[in-house]
Amino acid sequence: MYKEKIEQAVGILQEKNIDMWMTFVRESAIMRDPSLSFIAGMDFTWQTALIITAKGETIAIAGQYDVASLETLGTYREIIGYVQSVREDLRAVMQRLDPKTIAVNYSLSSPTADGLTAGMLMNLREHLSGTPYQDRLVSANEIVSAIRGRKTPEEERRMREATRITLEIFEATGQFIRIGRSEKEIADFVMNEVESRGLEVAWDPAHCPAVYSGPGTAGAHASPTERKVGPTHLVNMDFGVKYEGYCADLQRTWYVLPPGESEAPAEVQRAFQVLQTSVDKTAKAMKPGLLGKEMDHISRQYLLDNGYEEFPHGLGHQVGRECHDGGGGLFPEWEKYGEAARMPLEVGQVYTIEPRMTLPDYGVVTLEEEVIVRENGAEYLSKPQETLWLIKS
């Protein structure tokens, strides 16, 4: 897949009119620049520059003991090994290629485009000091966002398979949930389903799956507890598997019927339908070129218009190799989201749509779908949950 993504990167550099993209890392097993997963399937010990240019050149300058692995990898046409310092080789390559702009991996708003450490940026400036190139460093935010966002057919295949398996496990879990079972027991059941398929979960196993039952739960990003499922509880689960390096991230909500009852209270049904409609309205509105914050507003405003509180988080994020992936998201214009709220949708991006509301007597209603952006609109990657799922006693 590296060659496919590197070719895509060359096209993106041309499109964005950037001469050179440089990923500059060291000891990447300790702090791994997230771009490495697309341009090199290995780690580097000493200061290493992985260079891709708009003309299609691919150059790696690395410590000599990493050269053998780089040769085996085979994705860099020119490999330069050094012993004492990367500096002279780096300056020589700059003088030879004379790039007008050099994009490096820092970003204020996107963690996946921010793989360059502060010390390494200082080192890079020192290596280039006294040359014209020290003033030509720019943020690679747009480039990395495009590479991560625009899924190739192979990437899309893996993501579809990840969501398919995730939903299969959600269905099995619905059969397992019953009154008296604890959040932890449900989470253990899910983990067992994941491991029996030889897979791993898409994020920190401390809260993947996250399982919440009933009123007064932590509601997000917390670990399952000994709390037991009870009648009239809303049970939510936030969960996904990782399949061939690509994540799924979905949420589903069940309502636990008390003995003898066959449907959820009107208040609960209405809340779910409003939430579900807000997801669907957003999905139907999504088109390339529209901004993430415009999409967030649709769902957020629909909840407010129907008398519910707005959710205290963004509507959705991109998904890919990381569960929270890509540059832009479906975010409101809050300071913490910065530029990520103002980036346009692009063809091939995969977003979650995940509004939430709290019903004080029952628990939390959540729903999280994944959609992929096409030329003419968005398409569900996951089979959407259209009605509240019921647990019968």
Next chain:
Amino acid sequence: MYKEKIEQAVGILQEKNIDMWMTFVRESAIMRDPSLSFIAGMDFTWQTALIITAKGETIAIAGQYDVASLETLGTYREIIGYVQSVREDLRAVMQRLDPKTIAVNYSLSSPTADGLTAGMLMNLREHLSGTPYQDRLVSANEIVSAIRGRKTPEEERRMREATRITLEIFEATGQFIRIGRSEKEIADFVMNEVESRGLEVAWDPAHCPAVYSGPGTAGAHASPTERKVGPTHLVNMDFGVKYEGYCADLQRTWYVLPPGESEAPAEVQRAFQVLQTSVDKTAKAMKPGLLGKEMDHISRQYLLDNGYEEFPHGLGHQVGRECHDGGGGLFPEWEKYGEAARMPLEVGQVYTIEPRMTLPDYGVVTLEEEVIVRENGAEYLSKPQETLWLIKS
């Protein structure tokens, strides 16, 4: 262990005369600041400031959905949750505590002290802009190096156990190596020994263990191949297990006797003895306060004095949670090592000593020991290899 290390951090801040140490992270599951392993056993999604002061205050400012996990963790006395932006709470804490110096995790020379990304340093400067605190940011290199380097008794116990198990597996491997077995078969045997103990290896399984047999091998940081062990080969292995989060990193060399022979050629024996003596001379010279580059020089010069080439890498690095850990190392003054070559040895640090030489007709002679620095000198953490190990046909 977090409380123990945070208490140690407070003492180090007092010693270094630094008012505040701030670890500033976001999406730490994607890029994990290596300091988190000492001060928080969890990951953070949104911009998060973990603050420890010389007065012993511990404050966490985090996205609201991370607050429940922080409370469970219990290591921060003051926990502040936010929804839209970390900025106001961060500025309020600064105004309240009024630190004269704020150490943040960037370092030119030490990857484990360089956990702050370039974009996050820019965000931090923006949050503090217009306040006196934006000009009070300094590198936490010395602080992080001391925290990682100065092992507590519990950390030392884990490291001793990691080296003990690693040497046990080296011994078993010596029984397995024989003429005709490939590097890959030997590596598979080692992996099986590791997994049967329920452990994992200390670094990338692509080259842990690294196994090299005979002349003309890659020699370091490359994966085991189909090359078969043959008579008169030198076989080296670079390997370690991770035990309760702490790494071992050792190397051993075997000589493969041709049928009918009972000892290695004089040339091979002499090379090993010179190498082993250079290790032992270094270990005996190590004392708190001496510089890493002085230790590197002892072994390097001893090899040169005995007519061998110098090795194209540093003599040794620190070990801990990471295989390449800590600030200073036993490094020559090459540009790539920067300040790390000029840092003093401190009590409680664990270093490898790993010179190397190549014998064109036989292969590579390597040896890697681990030592811990005491008040009066260094002590071997691993039982040293004192003679060349022989494989009998």
